[in-house]
Amino acid sequence: MKNAKGRRTFLKSAAGALGLGLWSNVELEAYPQNVNTNSKPSDLRITDMRVAVLNRVPMTSPIIRIDTNQGVYGLGEVRDGASKNYALELKSRILGENPCNIDRIFRKIKQFGGHARQGGGVCAVEMALWDLAGKVYNVPIYQMLGGKFRDRLRVYCDTTGSNDPKVFAERLKERRDQRGFTWLKMDLGMQLVMQTPNTVTRPAAIPPLNAPPAGQAGAGGGRGGRGMGGFGGGGLPTQHMFTGTELTDKGIAMMCDYVAAVRESVGYDIPLSADHFGSIGVNSCIRLGKALTKYNLSWLEDMIPWQNTELLKQITDEVDIPILTGEDIYLKEPFEVLCKAHAVDIIQPDLETSGGILETKKIGDMAQEYGVPMVLHCAHSPVGAMATAHCAAATENFLVMENHAQEINFWDSLVDGIDKPIVNKGFITIPDKPGLGITLNEAACKEHLMQGEGWFEPTEQWNNVGRPNDRLWS
Ligand SMILES: [Mg+2]
Numbered sequence: 001m002k003n004a005k006g007r008r009t010f011l012k013s014a015a016g017a018l019g020l021g022l023w024s025n026v027e028l029e030a031y032p033q034n035v036n037t038n039s040k041p042s043d044l045r046i047t048d049m050r051v052a053v054l055n056r057v058p059m060t061s062p063i064i065r066i067d068t069n070q071g072v073y074g075l076g077e078v079r080d081g082a083s084k085n086y087a088l089e090l091k092s093r094i095l096g097e098n099p100c101n102i103d104r105i106f107r108k109i110k111q112f113g114g115h116a117r118q119g120g121g122v123c124a125v126e127m128a129l130w131d132l133a134g135k136v137y138n139v140p141i142y143q144m145l146g147g148k149f150r151d152r153l154r155v156y157c158d159t160t161g162s163n164d165p166k167v168f169a170e171r172l173k174e175r176r177d178q179r180g181f182t183w184l185k186m187d188l189g190m191q192l193v194m195q196t197p198n199t200v201t202r203p204a205a206i207p208p209l210n211a212p213p214a215g216q217a218g219a220g221g222g223r224g225g226r227g228m229g230g231f232g233g234g235g236l237p238t239q240h241m242f243t244g245t246e247l248t249d250k251g252i253a254m255m256c257d258y259v260a261a262v263r264e265s266v267g268y269d270i271p272l273s274a275d276h277f278g279s280i281g282v283n284s285c286i287r288l289g290k291a292l293t294k295y296n297l298s299w300l301e302d303m304i305p306w307q308n309t310e311l312l313k314q315i316t317d318e319v320d321i322p323i324l325t326g327e328d329i330y331l332k333e334p335f336e337v338l339c340k341a342h343a344v345d346i347i348q349p350d351l352e353t354s355g356g357i358l359e360t361k362k363i364g365d366m367a368q369e370y371g372v373p374m375v376l377h378c379a380h381s382p383v384g385a386m387a388t389a390h391c392a393a394a395t396e397n398f399l400v401m402e403n404h405a406q407e408i409n410f411w412d413s414l415v416d417g418i419d420k421p422i423v424n425k426g427f428i429t430i431p432d433k434p435g436l437g438i439t440l441n442e443a444a445c446k447e448h449l450m451q452g453e454g455w456f457e458p459t460e461q462w463n464n465v466g467r468p469n470d471r472l473w474s
Helices: 002-017 025-030 102-112 116-137 165-177 249-266 282-295 309-318 332-340 357-369 382-393 442-447
Strands: 046-054 061-068 073-077 152-157 184-187 272-275 299-301 323-325 374-376 398-403 427-429
Touching: 061 116, 061 382, 073 116, 073 382, 102 116, 102 357, 116 357, 116 382, 152 184, 152 382, 165 184, 165 249, 184 249, 249 272, 249 282, 282 299, 282 309, 309 323, 309 332, 332 357, 357 374, 357 382, 374 382, 382 398, 382 427
Parallel strands: 152 398, 184 272, 272 299, 299 323, 374 398
Antiparallel strands: 046 061, 061 073, 152 427
16 A cells, blocks of 8 residues: 555656646556657657777677667667678668667568678667667666566676696686686587597698688687688688598597596586587587587587588487587578477577577577577677677576676676676676666777777768669569
8 A cells, every 4th residue: 555655646746747737647557657758759760870899899899879860879789790881781771760660670671681790780770779769668678578587697608718628627617616607618629639649530631720711810719619620712611511520539538538627627516518619520529429428518509500400400319418509590480490300409599690689589489389498699798798688588498698708807897877797696687777778888988999990980971872672572
């Protein structure tokens, strides 16, 4: 009763403040109190899109700002390592649109996205539209998605590798004991063992290791990631199956030793996942997976390229550790192919590639129907991380999301308006503020601008890209 009275008092005073003293309480109850009356949603129009490219946050991330005729703006992030032009190309297609019509705009522009980095522009725009709509209607994004299943999002962190298994194990232990993470991930690439003779069988003609195409050194560089040995002549990436690379029993035994050292250090109670195996063939994936079974890993990630549904299913059927893929997949349909075939045990979309916030929730809901859980890939700035968090909060089959910024000590400082540390003891608390729930800290962001890039400078050259004929059918 006390609360009810308090609410009536509040409503009366609110009505008085609004000059609505004649309204009855009943009418006031029905009035959408939370609509931000600074803006008239139906009159809202997109007037501009500008970009600031941040560097090493942890990757290169173009942050976009979509402006409107009412001063309210939305923030989005282009997938790490992708060109800002993927977003700017869309500017002429969204100018004059009402940003609150998120799905309508998404359907208009989604033909300009694609797998991996090509999805970056569409996803950045979609993210910024949700931020805008949330600010206009004064609700957090998770609420517009249907509400939340959880207040805190479990986070896993990547761990920098070491050729010394003991050092590697200590780093993982520190993640758990000092930082409070409840889910760990390690890189377990063939580069850990291949300096030792007779561990990896591969043709001598395969190009030098760790030689991604010019200008693409970054996440994979030095980590022996997917690119390892997978780049053929002229920087054209070669899929694992076409590199003729297989692990020997000795190589597999040495890789198992790394995992054994980690398990010895952190025990078996905490989930431990593994990624970045290198460009090894399907048979080696299966032999390695079988050898790793006793270490009870939580998933083996991207063992081969995601496009190969039947080969993935072969690995999944043979190996008794969950097989996971998805960070480079654009839109729901390819995820459904994998889920329907049970070619993977877990999917891991990156919502800066997968189609944005709503599409990723749809992907999660689809996967749930097949009994497949969803992990969310996230090597983003705090902007993309919070977009990921809102989606994770609102999707039931969510398992855990990534944080790739444990070594980036200024990562939190890039944004304001949210409790810090953003990742606290292995969890992100979903904010209740409108939209994404964050603002950029201009001073901190300016310190980490990509060299040669400005701070949301005019982009008029993108206002009109000719007379595009965007139709998909005739
Ligand atoms: Mg990965």
